Amino acid sequence: MTDLPGVVVTGVSGRMGQMLVREIQADGRLKLVGAVERSGHDWVGRDLGACMGGADLGVTVTDDPLEAFAKAQAVIDFTAPAATLAFAELAAQARAVHVIGTTGFSDEDLAQLKHAGHHAVIVRAGNMSLGVNLLTVLTRQVAKALDADFDIEIIESHHNRKVDAPSGTALMLGEAAAEGRGVNLSEVSDRGRDGITGARKRGDIGFHAIRGGGIVGEHDVIFASPSERIVLRHIAEDRSLFAKGAIKAALWGQDKAPGEYDMLDVLGLPKD
Numbered sequence: 001m002t003d004l005p006g007v008v009v010t011g012v013s014g015r016m017g018q019m020l021v022r023e024i025q026a027d028g029r030l031k032l033v034g035a036v037e038r039s040g041h042d043w044v045g046r047d048l049g050a051c052m053g054g055a056d057l058g059v060t061v062t063d064d065p066l067e068a069f070a071k072a073q074a075v076i077d078f079t080a081p082a083a084t085l086a087f088a089e090l091a092a093q094a095r096a097v098h099v100i101g102t103t104g105f106s107d108e109d110l111a112q113l114k115h116a117g118h119h120a121v122i123v124r125a126g127n128m129s130l131g132v133n134l135l136t137v138l139t140r141q142v143a144k145a146l147d148a149d150f151d152i153e154i155i156e157s158h159h160n161r162k163v164d165a166p167s168g169t170a171l172m173l174g175e176a177a178a179e180g181r182g183v184n185l186s187e188v189s190d191r192g193r194d195g196i197t198g199a200r201k202r203g204d205i206g207f208h209a210i211r212g213g214g215i216v217g218e219h220d221v222i223f224a225s226p227s228e229r230i231v232l233r234h235i236a237e238d239r240s241l242f243a244k245g246a247i248k249a250a251l252w253g254q255d256k257a258p259g260e261y262d263m264l265d266v267l268g269l270p271k272d
């Protein structure tokens, strides 16, 4: 029997961390060899299975990522920007594929990750689902087909614990729309209007964030002209969707050359 690639889950007590553990076990193509939480978290030093309210899994939660990554061929990371930047260095040292689901990065953070991708395999996406990645392709095509008579607005809805806005997915969709239009998103982005804003500027791409209850993740891309409106929509029904995508990315990355990849690469979807 061949050995399965070993995987470490970071932020293991989080909403996505726990979902990843369950999906890795159910999927069976990766072996869970480590679980990382932040220092001071009450899961550190305890068996992961017991922490999750089940039988022991034989994996002790650690706050030492270097020790955990040394045993792994892949690290799946849905945490926070500062943690992910530190993990990128350590995953590269361990030659483990770093699958990054974390969102909320600044431009400087993204430049740092791009640099890390020169000597490591990184797969990063603000959304790991097939549906959203397909939606980015469609958004780019529709934006390319229409002129700026169609105002583009992106509305995203998430649960009340989410800490970043716009969502990583909304930004992916905004980038796709801007690419389709042949413009730079940073020059046309209009985020969360408030007060006497003046009339909408032609060519802008607007972003709006709703936060409430347990919404898993919903995204609308609206193309509105004076006489008609096109709405592209994705609704995530269940977080397992993102975990399944991340597992696929960890397996896909095993034989790849160093570089920063995304889910379009993993899923074989067109990039232009």
Ligand SMILES: NC(=O)C1=CN([C@@H]2O[C@H](COP(=O)(O)OP(=O)(O)OC[C@H]3O[C@@H](n4cnc5c(N)ncnc54)[C@H](O)[C@@H]3O)[C@@H](O)[C@H]2O)C=CC1
Binding pocket: 010, 011, 012, 013, 014, 015, 016, 017, 036, 037, 038, 039, 041, 078, 079, 080, 082, 083, 100, 101, 102, 103, 104, 125, 126, 127, 128, 129, 168, 242
């Ligand atoms: N790309 C995608 O498909 C998806 C991305 N996300 C993103 O994943 C991230 C996490 O989301 P949730 O699981 O909902 O958040 P969460 O708050 O439930 O979990 C984050 C976990 O990371 C841990 N953490 C923070 N700093 C750490 C450190 N230095 N070392 C180890 N652990 C650390 C926290 O203690 C927490 O357990 C967010 O950025 C979210 O936007 C969420 C769902 C899908």
Ligand SMILES: O=C(O)C1=N[C@H](C(=O)O)C[C@H](O)C1
Binding pocket: 103, 126, 127, 158, 159, 162, 166, 167, 168, 169, 170, 216, 217, 218
């Ligand atoms: O924080 C979340 O929950 C999600 N975050 C990602 C994002 O920022 O787009 C993906 C998904 O929508 C859920």
